[in-house]
Amino acid sequence: MTNxxxxxxxxSPVQTDVIIVGAGPVGLFAVFELGLxxxxxHLVDILDRPGGQCAELYxxxxxxxxxxxxxxxxxxxxxxxMEQIKPFHPTFHFGQMAEKLQKTxxxxxxxxxxxxxxxxxxxxxxxxxxGSFMPKKPPIKGxxxxxxxxxxxxxxxxxxxxGKNLVIAGxxxxxxxxxxxxxxxxxxxxxxxxxxxxxxxxxxxxxxRALVAEGKMDLKIANLTSVSGADGQLASVTLVEEGKEPYxxxxxxxxxxxxxxxxxxxVATFGIxxxxxxxxxxxxxxxxxxxxxxxxxDINTYPGKMKLILSGFHEAALMAKKAFAIVHPDRRYRFQxxxxxxxxxxxxxxxxx
Amino acid sequence: MxxxxxxxxxxxxxxxxxxxxxxxxxxxxxxxxILAQCGGSCAxxxxxxxxxxxxxxxxxxxxxxEVGMLDGAFEVTQDSRLACQITFNxxxxxxxxxxxxGSV
Ligand SMILES: Cc1cc2nc3c(=O)[nH]c(=O)nc-3n(C[C@H](O)[C@H](O)[C@H](O)COP(=O)(O)OP(=O)(O)OC[C@H]3O[C@@H](n4cnc5c(N)ncnc54)[C@H](O)[C@@H]3O)c2cc1C
Ligand code: FES
Numbered sequence: 001m002t003n004x005x006x007x008x009x010x011x012s013p014v015q016t017d018v019i020i021v022g023a024g025p026v027g028l029f030a031v032f033e034l035g036l037x038x039x040x041x042h043l044v045d046i047l048d049r050p051g052g053q054c055a056e057l058y059x060x061x062x063x064x065x066x067x068x069x070x071x072x073x074x075x076x077x078x079x080x081x082m083e084q085i086k087p088f089h090p091t092f093h094f095g096q097m098a099e100k101l102q103k104t105x106x107x108x109x110x111x112x113x114x115x116x117x118x119x120x121x122x123x124x125x126x127x128x129x130x131g132s133f134m135p136k137k138p139p140i141k142g143x144x145x146x147x148x149x150x151x152x153x154x155x156x157x158x159x160x161x162x163g164k165n166l167v168i169a170g171x172x173x174x175x176x177x178x179x180x181x182x183x184x185x186x187x188x189x190x191x192x193x194x195x196x197x198x199x200x201x202x203x204x205x206x207x208x209r210a211l212v213a214e215g216k217m218d219l220k221i222a223n224l225t226s227v228s229g230a231d232g233q234l235a236s237v238t239l240v241e242e243g244k245e246p247y248x249x250x251x252x253x254x255x256x257x258x259x260x261x262x263x264x265x266x267v268a269t270f271g272i273x274x275x276x277x278x279x280x281x282x283x284x285x286x287x288x289x290x291x292x293x294x295x296x297x298d299i300n301t302y303p304g305k306m307k308l309i310l311s312g313f314h315e316a317a318l319m320a321k322k323a324f325a326i327v328h329p330d331r332r333y334r335f336q337x338x339x340x341x342x343x344x345x346x347x348x349x350x351x352x353x
Numbered sequence: 354m355x356x357x358x359x360x361x362x363x364x365x366x367x368x369x370x371x372x373x374x375x376x377x378x379x380x381x382x383x384x385x386x387i388l389a390q391c392g393g394s395c396a397x398x399x400x401x402x403x404x405x406x407x408x409x410x411x412x413x414x415x416x417x418x419e420v421g422m423l424d425g426a427f428e429v430t431q432d433s434r435l436a437c438q439i440t441f442n443x444x445x446x447x448x449x450x451x452x453x454x455g456s457v
Binding site: 057058061130136138139170171172193194195199223225242258259261262307 | 396398427429455
């Protein structure tokens with residue numbers, strides 16, 4: 001993987017049949033339907049693992065409306081889909097934002113990620129769901145002025161925090177893990193959380209509390225209400241403890257971990273027609289207003305649309321039929337059942353031979 | 354039956370309230386933009402509201418899950434609740450809430 005802090009060098013394009021933007025449940029099932037039609041897929045997702053909303057927002061919660069699966073959790077659904085698409089050997093590009101989509105001279109689509117991965121294919125499937133997952137930014141006035149210089153939402157390089165007077169905001173695993181990992185490097189770490197309870201691995205919580213007790217880091221139970229400094233350099237943050245006067249805490253860097261939120265992101269710049277941040281499609285093929293670009297799952301809209309996983313699965317099947325005609329123009333599409341087709345069973349690796 | 358919702362500009366809206374609906378749904382149906390990104394599953398904290406102190410005692414206590422989810426909200430106070438976790442009923446007619454930062 002390319003180091004994001006280095007200049008992104010454009011790599012030579014990887015050729016494939018279909019580029020899928022988004023590895024949520026619908027993007028994953030698309031691999032299956034496309035695979036039955038001999039189409040090889042590359043998937044790009046900003047998350048570091050498959051599953052989209054199921055993996056990020058409700059891994060442990062039960063889903064009851066997947067046909068023939070009375071109950072499974074978000075994680076289980078993702079694992080089962082990964083199992084189901086295994087025979088088709090999809091390639092995943094995780095932790096990367098699909099950023100730019102262009103037409104090549106040969107009429108293919110070229111997709112470039114923020115890490116410099118370049119993919120080329122005749123078909124693009126946008127399965128971007130509710131948008132790409134991005135860190136939640138505190139709604140603090142002027143915080144943008146410091147982003148990337150002294151306010152961060154992720155750790156790219158630990159060394160960047162050496163000798164810093166660092167404030168870490170949040171009460172989950174990310175906040176706790178980074179507080180523990182950066183404590184030996186930073187000059188001083190202050191963990192700020194709104195309550196004296198943490199939703200993180202108990203072991204990390206007790207390690208953190210031990211460091212606080214030994215005087216090796218600070219813990220403030222407070223709300224962070226403003227930031228101040230100059231020229232992108234943070235000088236202090238304002239903290240409010242319940243029932244007390246606000247006060248300033250001097251610091252030179254801040255890491256904020258309030259979880260992730262979904263934002264449409266670069267898909268808006270792909271040149272596909274949008275309606276209220278959703279992509280209108282033709283419901284017989286799930287093609288967008290740009291031929292050979294499809295949109296399936298939560299990201300699309302059409303009369304009667306319901307944002308359900310099962311709708312996305314159906315959309316994937318119809319999309320794959322049209323994609324077949326584009327990827328294999330010289331072949332005739334053949335409708336077959338997985339139950340009875342030895343050809344499909346061979347592709348799935350379950351044939352008797 | 355009504356819910357009074359004050360938006361981030363300080364404007365108060367009188368919203369038609371329906372029995373058994375969540376306050377998040379009542380706000381959304383009333384045409385007030387509220388993110389409520391997870392659709393009411395207590396999984397996103399983008400339906401964060403402040404309940405008027407005079408109404409707090411009339412609401413059931415938040416679940417542990419709701420309190421935990423509020424960690425992902427901003428400027429949380431003792432009046433903070435997730436609107437998708439408050440179910441409206443006739444005893445709440447006149448409920449006053451205000452939207453919190455990060456929920457629109
Ligand atoms: C708490 C909760 C409970 C739910 N319960 C149910 C239920 O019981 N039944 C049901 O049917 N549905 C349920 N849903 C809805 C269901 O999860 C969604 O319909 C489903 O996840 C949509 O799948 P998707 O693949 O279209 O999109 P998503 O799951 O949103 O995945 C899209 C992926 O695309 C990625 N992405 C987007 N843009 C880019 C980009 N430019 N570059 C890189 N990556 C990008 C995102 O990071 C994300 O991982 C629930 C949702 C929530 C939040
Ligand atoms: S709508 Fe997501 S927590 Fe209420």
